[in-house]
Amino acid sequence: MEAGSSIFSRPQGSRGARAVLAAGAVGSLLMTLVMSTGYSQADSAPQAPQLAKLSAPDTLSTVAAPSESAADSPRAEQLAGKIAELDAILLEKQKLEDALRAEKSELAAVQLQLANSKKLIRLEVDDFLGQSAERKRLDELLDEHKRSAEAEKAIGERVEALEKDLGSQHLKFSLAARDVDRLKTQLAAEVRERNSKKIQAIARKLDKTIRFEQSVSFRCSASKSLAACLAEHRNDGQMSQWVLENYQRVLAEDIREQVAHVDLDTAWYRYRTRTDFAQASMSLDGTVNAQMNVEATITAKKMMPCAILDVPYEQCDSKTHSLIVRSNKYDDRVRINDQEHGATPVSLVLDSGVYDIQVTSGGITQKRTLSLKGDQVVNFKF
Incomplete structure (x- = not known):
């Protein structure tokens, strides 16, 4: 006004x-x-x-x-x-x-x-x-108010639509997150089961007695005999490396189906050795050259399979048991914790725990829940 x-x-x-x-x-x-x-x-x-x-x-x-x-x-x-x-x-x-x-x-x-x-x-x-001037100003205010009201309505409708879409997206996100968590759990179970199988397969091949030949050269007093020099010789400083190299070579060949590359550490196992000389010679200056036969008995530590596979050590600490599933049908299918395992008989090495076992034959499914605490055989009869 x-x-x-x-x-x-x-x-x-x-x-x-x-x-x-x-x-x-x-x-x-x-x-x-x-x-x-x-x-x-x-x-x-x-x-x-x-x-x-x-x-x-x-x-x-x-x-x-x-x-x-x-x-x-x-x-x-x-x-x-x-x-x-x-x-x-x-x-x-x-x-x-x-x-x-x-x-x-x-x-x-x-x-x-x-x-x-x-x-x-x-x-x-x-x-x-x-008064015309005042009425014009009032009309302008009313028009402005009308425009503001229309804008408010339009924005309110957009906000309502966005909130609705956001709620729908939130629901979708929640469902997707739940599916992701479920798949992560299933994948972790699959990886754990696969690693458990590998651990069992590797663990059976770790304890070994290996034999290899090693050439040695050392100096001894020229006044001593060759036999005395060989008896006094100690290979403690080199033996650890010799055992590691030969053990790694043999083990890599044995477990190549489970592990593509093997890189061992001496802290993963213990060993005992027995040596004898196949042939030896001694020069006038006291240099001894000999061919040594080595027999090494290697005992793996409990965590060694997990260290080789680079998986958490607790998987090697858990107790494992044998589970065998059988039925009286030949066209059946076995599922354990929602994982397919083919037709019976199925033989697995599993950690202690609870397992849901399903066997389906001819459209009929039988289910059992098993608490595995030791080696067990489960029979299904249709």
Whole structure:
């Protein structure tokens, strides 16, 4: 709206109308006051004679007219008392009626004033909206409000759609995450089972007795005999490396189906050796050249299969057992913990634990839940 505008600065036509309304309101107030005053005078005037008449001695004398002595009777005293009581009640009633008329008159004046005030307010609003500049600004505000409301509705619809899509995506994500977790669990079980099989296959081939020949050359005192030099010779510093190289070569050949490349560490096993010399010679300067036969008995540590496969060591700590599944059918299929294992008989080496075994033949499936704590054979009969 225009700066500095006021509801008191308006065209002359509206001022005249407001003056007429204001004059009417004042006149109505004066008329109400006069009427209320007149009512109270007119209403109270006639009552005085009535009260006087009711309480006049003539009334009592008329009632007591039968005899002079009757005026002194108890009933006359009672009648006079009742009349006095009635006059008092009537006077109180008159006061209440006067007060009621005054309140009604004041209420009418206030209602009339309120109606005139509403008219004046309507004239002020009409006069305010009648100015073209103010109406244009109001129209602009209404248009802006309409545009804002439409934008709010559009954005709200987009937000609602996005929230709906987001909720759908959240549900999809939850389902997909659950599937991923389930697949991870199944994959981990598969990997663990596959590693367990490899561990068992490798573990059976780790303990070995290997034999190999090794050429040695060392210096000894020229004053000693060849036999004495050979008896005093110790190969402790080189023997560990000789055993490692030959053991790794032999083991790699034995477990090539389970492991493509074998790189052993001397900390993974223990060994004992026995040596003898196949041939030896000694030069004049004390240099001994000999061909040595070595027999090494190697005992693998419990964690060695896991170290070779590079899997967690706890898989090598767990106890494993043999499980054999059989049935009286030849066209059956075996599933253990949701993994296919072909037709019976099925022979597995598994860790201790609980296994769900299913055997299906001819469209019929039999199920058993087994707590594997030792070697066990399970038979299914259809």
